[in-house]
Amino acid sequence: xAILVDRGTRVVVQGITGREGRFHxxxxxxxxxxxxxxxxxxxxxxxxHGVPVYDTVEEAVEKHGAEASIVFVPAPAAADAVYEAVDAxxxxxxxxxxxxxxHETMLFIDYARRKGTLVIGPNTPGVIAPGRTKIGIMPxxxxxxxxxxxxxxSGTLTYEVAAAMTREGIGQSIVxxxxxxxxxxxxxxxxxxxxxxxxxxxxxxxxxxxxGDMEERAAALVREGRFTKPLVxxxxxxxxxxxxxxxxxxxxxxxxxxxxxxxxxxxxAAGALVARTPYxxxxxxxxxx
Amino acid sequence: xxxxxxxxxxxLSGLGVPVPRGVVVEQGDDVAEKIRGAGLQPxxxxxxxxxxxxxxxxxxxxxxxxxxxxxxxxxxxxxxxxRGLLPRRVLVEEAVEHTLELYLAVVLDRAxxxxxxxxxxxxxxxxxxxxKKNPGAIIRAxxxxxxxxxxxxxxxxxxxxxxxxxxxxxxxxxxxxLYRAWETLGAExxxxxxxxxxxxxxxxxxxxxxxxxxxxxxxxxxxGRGDVGEYTGLEAQARRLGLPLVELGQEGVAVVGNGAGMxxxxxxxxxxxxxxxxxxxxxxxxxxxxxxxxxxxLLAGHQASRSIxxxxxxxxxxxxxxxxxxxxxxxxHGSPKPLVVRLAGTMxxxxxRILARAGVEAYSDPVEAVDRAVELAREG
Numbered sequence: 002x003a004i005l006v007d008r009g010t011r012v013v014v015q016g017i018t019g020r021e022g023r024f025h026x027x028x029x030x031x032x033x034x035x036x037x038x039x040x041x042x043x044x045x046x047x048x049x050h051g052v053p054v055y056d057t058v059e060e061a062v063e064k065h066g067a068e069a070s071i072v073f074v075p076a077p078a079a080a081d082a083v084y085e086a087v088d089a090x091x092x093x094x095x096x097x098x099x100x101x102x103x104h105e106t107m108l109f110i111d112y113a114r115r116k117g118t119l120v121i122g123p124n125t126p127g128v129i130a131p132g133r134t135k136i137g138i139m140p141x142x143x144x145x146x147x148x149x150x151x152x153x154x155s156g157t158l159t160y161e162v163a164a165a166m167t168r169e170g171i172g173q174s175i176v177x178x179x180x181x182x183x184x185x186x187x188x189x190x191x192x193x194x195x196x197x198x199x200x201x202x203x204x205x206x207x208x209x210x211x212x213g214d215m216e217e218r219a220a221a222l223v224r225e226g227r228f229t230k231p232l233v234x235x236x237x238x239x240x241x242x243x244x245x246x247x248x249x250x251x252x253x254x255x256x257x258x259x260x261x262x263x264x265x266x267x268x269x270a271a272g273a274l275v276a277r278t279p280y281x282x283x284x285x286x287x288x289x290x
Numbered sequence: 291x292x293x294x295x296x297x298x299x300x301x302l303s304g305l306g307v308p309v310p311r312g313v314v315v316e317q318g319d320d321v322a323e324k325i326r327g328a329g330l331q332p333x334x335x336x337x338x339x340x341x342x343x344x345x346x347x348x349x350x351x352x353x354x355x356x357x358x359x360x361x362x363x364x365x366x367x368x369x370x371x372x373r374g375l376l377p378r379r380v381l382v383e384e385a386v387e388h389t390l391e392l393y394l395a396v397v398l399d400r401a402x403x404x405x406x407x408x409x410x411x412x413x414x415x416x417x418x419x420x421x422k423k424n425p426g427a428i429i430r431a432x433x434x435x436x437x438x439x440x441x442x443x444x445x446x447x448x449x450x451x452x453x454x455x456x457x458x459x460x461x462x463x464x465x466x467x468l469y470r471a472w473e474t475l476g477a478e479x480x481x482x483x484x485x486x487x488x489x490x491x492x493x494x495x496x497x498x499x500x501x502x503x504x505x506x507x508x509x510x511x512x513x514g515r516g517d518v519g520e521y522t523g524l525e526a527q528a529r530r531l532g533l534p535l536v537e538l539g540q541e542g543v544a545v546v547g548n549g550a551g552m553x554x555x556x557x558x559x560x561x562x563x564x565x566x567x568x569x570x571x572x573x574x575x576x577x578x579x580x581x582x583x584x585x586x587x588l589l590a591g592h593q594a595s596r597s598i599x600x601x602x603x604x605x606x607x608x609x610x611x612x613x614x615x616x617x618x619x620x621x622x623h624g625s626p627k628p629l630v631v632r633l634a635g636t637m638x639x640x641x642x643r644i645l646a647r648a649g650v651e652a653y654s655d656p657v658e659a660v661d662r663a664v665e666l667a668r669e670g
Contacts, residue, residue: 076504102505104476107403107435126605138575140605140636155551156575160635161603161656181550183478184403210551213400237554240538240561241570244342248534248550248572250504256397256479257418278562279555280657 003130003175004195004202005093005119006069010134013061013091014039015082016073017049021097025073025138026050032135037065058089069093071127071136079123080105087118095136096122096186103183103250110186120186124250126156126178137178147172149286150196152189153208154181154215154251158237162208162279169283171290174202181249183212189219193228204231204289206282207273211238212252212259220267231289232273233282236264291501291512292341292520296381298497301475302482305467308460308493312383314339317368321361321382330384332356336363339379340372341520348372353385374539375520386493391484392451394465396439396472398479399432405472407431407439407465409447413484439469456490464492475512476505524569524592531584534572537594542566543663544595544627546585548573548607556601559656565664568594576606582615583622590623596670597628599663601656602635609633609641617648628666632659 012029016022017039027050029036036052038061045056053064061067070091074082079098086094087109094113101123113120121128127137132146139156143164151166151173153159159178166173177192179185189207196202205228209216216236222228239261241247243254254260265275274285293301299309313328315321325334334357338350345351350372354360364380391413399406409429412420421428429450433439444465448458464485472480479500486493506512521529528535534550543560545567547553557567569592573585589595602612616631632653633641645652653659 077507100504102476102508103398103478103502104435104473104505107398107405110403111435138606143605143635153551155549155555157547157549157603157605157607158551158555160605161552161555164603164634183398183400188401208551210554215401218401235555237551237558239558240567241554241557242536242538245536246503246534247536247554247570250502251400252550252554255500257422278559278657 003133004199005175005177006128006130006134006136008033008133009035010069010136011035011037011065011067012136013037013058013065013067013070014052014073015058015070015086016075017041017052017054018044018047019073022073023049026052028141029135032141034134034136037061037067058085058091062089062091067091069095069136071095071097073097076100080109083109083120084112087113087116092118094118094120095125095127096120096180097125097127097138099124101182106182106184110184113186121177122180122185124182125180125185126159128175128177130175131173139176139178143167144176145172148174148201148203149206149290150174150199150202151176151206151208152192153178154210154249155208155237156181158208158279162206162235162282165280166283166286169287171283171286174199181251183251189215190222193219193222197228197230202230204233204286206286207232207234209234209236209264210249210252211236211241211247211254211261211264212249214258216264217267220271220273223271223273232271233276233285233289234268234273235276235279235282236261291503291506293499293501294339294341294379295337295497296339296379298499299494301471301499302467302494302497305470307464307467307482308491309497310383310386310493310495312381315364315380315382316378321364322357325357325360325382330382332360333385334360335383335385336360336367337381337383338367338370338372338377339381340375340377342373342375345372386486386488386495388486388488388493390487392487393483394468394485395479395481395483396468397481402432405433405435405469407433407444407447407469409451411451433469438473439466441466457487457492460492464494471499475499475509476502478502524588528571528588531588533581533585533588535588536570538567538569540566540568541594541596542568543667544569544571544589544592544598546571546573546598546600548575548577548602552601552603556599556656556660559660560599560664563657563660563664565660565667568592568596577612577615579611579615579618582612583619586616586619587623590626595627596667597630597663599659600629600631601659602633604634604636604638608637609635610637610644613641613644613652616650617644620648620650628670630659630663630666632656
C-alpha cells in the first residue's frame with residue numbers, strides 16, 4: 002500500500018467533459034487508475050471513454066463510492082468544485098487547475114481540513130504510485146515502481162528527475178506534486194510525516210524551488226528527528242533575481258525570504274544531500290540506498 | 291502585480307488611513323503649478339513612482355525645502371532610473387514631522403495558510419533585516435480568514451508596540467483598514483512602512499500593495515492600475531502573449547523551458563557550466579507550435595541573449611509540436627542567434643526528425659546541450 006492512494010482508489014474526475022479532463026481521463030484509465038465517474042454540471046448522463054458522467058459529485062459518491070477526486074475545472078469555478086467534493090465526502094482532492102486566486106485557495110483548504118479532506122495542489126501535476134495508480138497528468142511511462150518517494154513543487158522537473166532515476170534503476174514508491182502556488186494543501190512536512198511511517202519508502206527526494214519556506218520547514222522536521230530516512234534534495238532557482246516571479250505564482254523571493262542559499266543551508270544542516278543539478282540526484286541516491 | 295505608492299495610498303486613504311497631503315505629477319506637467327494648485331505647504335518630499343523597493347537608497351526620494359527645490363527634484367527624478375526603471379509619475383507630498391516610525395502589514399503566511407498582521411517599532415527601510423537580527427522586535431498576529439481581523443486583535447498588537455490612548459485607537463483603525471484592503475483586493479501584501487507617529491496622529495508615509503495576479507480579473511477596477519513599469523518592454527510584450535518571461539539583466543544564454551521549475555533548473559545549469567542565463571522563458575505545459583514560435587520570436591532581437599537554449603522534457607508537452615514551432619520560427623526569422631535544442635520524453639524522436647530537416651541540431655542529453663549553448667554564447 003502506498004500512502005494516500007492505491008490500486009483500488011476510486012476516482013471521480015471533476016470537469017471530465019472539458020478538453021483536459023477528457024484527455025487525462027483516457028491516460029489515467031490506460032495507466033490502470035480506477036476512474037469510476039466524472040462530473041460536469043449539465044452533462045449528466047453522458048459518457049467519456051466509457052466513464053459515466055453525473056451532474057453532481059454527490060451522485061458519483063452515492064453510485065460508485067468515489068473516494069478521491071481530480072479537479073480539471075477552470076480557475077473561476079475551481080473553488081466551487083473543491084467545496085462540492087468536500088461536502089460530498091471525498092477524502093482526497095487533487096487540484097490540477099492553475100491560476101486560482103490565492104485567497105480562494107486559502108479558504109477552501111481550510112474548509113477541507115476542518116471536514117477531514119486532504120487537498121493536494123492547486124497547480125499540481127498530481128500524484129502517482131507507479132504501477133498502481135495515477136491521479137494526475139504526469140506521463141506514466143517515465144515512472145517505475147520502487148522504494149524512493151519524490152515530493153516536488155514542480156511538474157516537468159519531476160518527470161525529468163523520475164526519468165533519470167528510472168534510467169539508473171531507482172524506482173519510486175510514490176511521487177507527489179504538492180503544487181507551485183504560494184498556498185498549497187499538502188505540504189512537504191506533512192507529506193514527510195506520512196512517508197516516515199510508510200514501510201514502502203526507504204528514501205526521499207525533495208524537489209524544491211525559490212519562494213516561501215517549505216524547504217526550510219522540511220529541514221526543521223528532519224532536525225527535530227521527525228523524519229529519519231535518507232534525504233536528497235534539489236532546489237531550482239539559484240540564478241533567479243529577487244523580487245521577480247519565476248513562472249510559478251509561488252516562485253518569488255520577497256521580503257527577504259525564499260532565497261536559494263537559505264534553503265540549501267537549512268537542508269545541509271539537517272543532513273540532507275543537496276544536488277547541484279537535477280541530474281546528480283540518482284548518483285546521490287545510490288550513495289545513501 | 292505591485293501597485294505604485296500613490297495608487298496604494300489612494301486605496302488606503304479611501305479606507306480612512308491618514309496619508310500626507312500630496313499631488314501626482316507627470317512628465318511635462320507644470321510642477322510648481324500643480325503643487326500650488328493642491329495647496330501644499332513646504333517642506334516637501336518628492337518621490338519617484340517605481341514599483342521597486344529601496345528607492346530611498348537608490349536616490350528615488352528627495353527632500354525639498356521649498357517649491358523651487360521640489361520642481362528641480364522632480365525633473366531630476368524623471369531622468370533617474372531606479373533599479374533600471376524610469377518613473378512615469380512622481381509624487382510630491384508635504385513632509386510630516388514625526389517622532390517614531392512603525393511597520394505595519396497584512397501578509398499571507400504561506401506556511402500557516404492564513405493572513406497575518408505584522409507590526410514592529412522598527413519601521414523604515416530595513417525591516418526584513420531587522421526581523422532576521424531581532425525576531426523578538428516583530429509582533430505577529432495570525433488571523434482566522436473566516437473571522438477576519440477583529441478590533442481586539444489589532445489593539446493587542448498596538449498595545450504590544452507601546453501605543454496608548456488616541457494612538458492606540460488610531461492604530462486599530464489603520465490595521466483594520468489594511469486588512470479590509472487585503473481582503474477586498476485579494477492582495478498578497480498590504481504594507482505601510484513607515485507608519486509615522488506624529489503627535490497623537492498616525493500617518494502612512496509609504497504604502498505598498500501587491501495584488502495576486504490571479505485575482506485581477508475579479509477586480510476590474512484595478513485593471514487600469516499597476517504601472518507596467520514593473521516589467522521591461524520585453525517582459526510586458528511576453529505578458530500580453532501569456533508567456534512568463536523574466537529578463538535577468540546580464541548577457542548570455544536565453545533559457546526556454548516547459549514548466550517553471552524546469553526552466554529555472556536549466557538556468558541554474560547554465561550557470562553551473564560556466565555560463566550566464568540572460569532570459570527565463572517558460573512556454574508552459576502542452577505548448578502548441580504557435581506558442582513556441584511566438585516565444586522564439588520574442589527572443590530574435592534580444593540584444594543580451596547571445597544564444598538560445600530550448601530545453602524540453604515532453605510529458606503533456608509534445609516534442610514534435612515544439613519542434614514544429616522552432617522550425618517555423620527559424621523559417622520566419624532565419625537564425626539571428628545560435629540555437630540549441632534538447633528534446634526528451636513524449637515524441638522526442640519525431641521532434642528530432644523535424645528539427646533535422648530544419649537544420650537545427652537537437653540533443654537528448656541536457657548537460658551537453660547546455661555546454662554547447664554556453665560555448666555559442668561566448669562566441670556570439
